[in-house]
Amino acid sequence: MTGYTLYWKAGSGSMVVEAALRMIGVAFDRVEIRHSGELQTPKFLALNPAAKVPVLVCASGPVLAESAAILLALDDLFPETRLLPPHGTPARAAAVQWLIFMAGNIYPAALRYYYPARHIARGSGEAEAAIRQQAAIDMDRDFARFATAVRGPFLLGPTMTIADVYAAMLADWHEPARELPEIAAMVSHVLENPAVSGAWRNHGFGA
Structure with a gap:
């Protein structure tokens, strides 16, 4: 276990989150969602009641959904990697x-x-x-x-x-x-x- 887990589906918006994690260089686990039924399981709905990927479970505790929101959170967690330009610019x-x-x-x-x-x-x-x-x-x-x-x-x-x-x-x-x-x-x-x-x-x- 790495402390970060990305729930993803091929061809989906989870691609950009995986790219961000790779750019940061942090280790993470990948859990592939292969069909829509897996989004409706109690386990997944407990992570994201909206039943959508991507979902990122972070080492610090929070569970993040919505690709753009995840990117902003990762930039805050790892500002040194410059996913985005510095705050205030x-x-x-x-x-x-x-x-x-x-x-x-x-x-x-x-x-x-x-x-x-x-x-x-x-x-x-x-x-x-x-x-x-x-x-x-x-x-x-x-x-x-x-x-x-x-x-x-x-x-x-x-x-x-x-x-x-x-x-x-x-x-x-x-x-x-x-x-x-x-x-x-x-x-x-x-x-x-x-x-x-x-x-x-x-x-x-x-x-």
């Missing part, structure tokens, strides 16, 4: 702003696109197609907004932060995003980081 404010923008806009749109039936009380093929169409439009718009903020090659310039890894993860779910030059270059540079590329492969991204 304009660079940090910008990185956190875009991290929350992606978590609050692009990530939910991706879920609507891939799981439209979850977002309608009484499903029909036509209704689900409309949800997917609007979700794709929303992602196109929000990725375009994000791309205008990318200084190159990363969001804040020459130094990668965990916000870049988060953006690369979301772009892997939406091909039109990867066609934007700013985002294509950012993803390419993000994957040059061994910690990120290891988590990327473990989660089956880029397939």
Whole structure:
């Protein structure tokens, strides 16, 4: 036992949390969730009543859920690793702003696109197609907004932060995003980081 345990599912938002843990260099255990039924077990629901991954059980005691929240907590726990710029700096404010923008806009749109039936009380093929169409439009718009903020090659310039890894993860779910030059270059540079590329492969991204 390492004191840190990541509950994860292949292809999910837990990729960015694993990447962060690898970037920090802390040892951690991985518990893979292979099917949705495992999220509904009493053991898992005791960790996260929302029945979602990722979940990170920390050595210091807290159980953390929601990928962006976990990243912010890890940055507070390990400030020396610089997942994000230092507190009180304009660079940090910008990185956190875009991290929350992606978590609050692009990530939910991706879920609507891939799981439209979850977002309608009484499903029909036509209704689900409309949800997917609007979700794709929303992602196109929000990725375009994000791309205008990318200084190159990363969001804040020459130094990668965990916000870049988060953006690369979301772009892997939406091909039109990867066609934007700013985002294509950012993803390419993000994957040059061994910690990120290891988590990327473990989660089956880029397939």
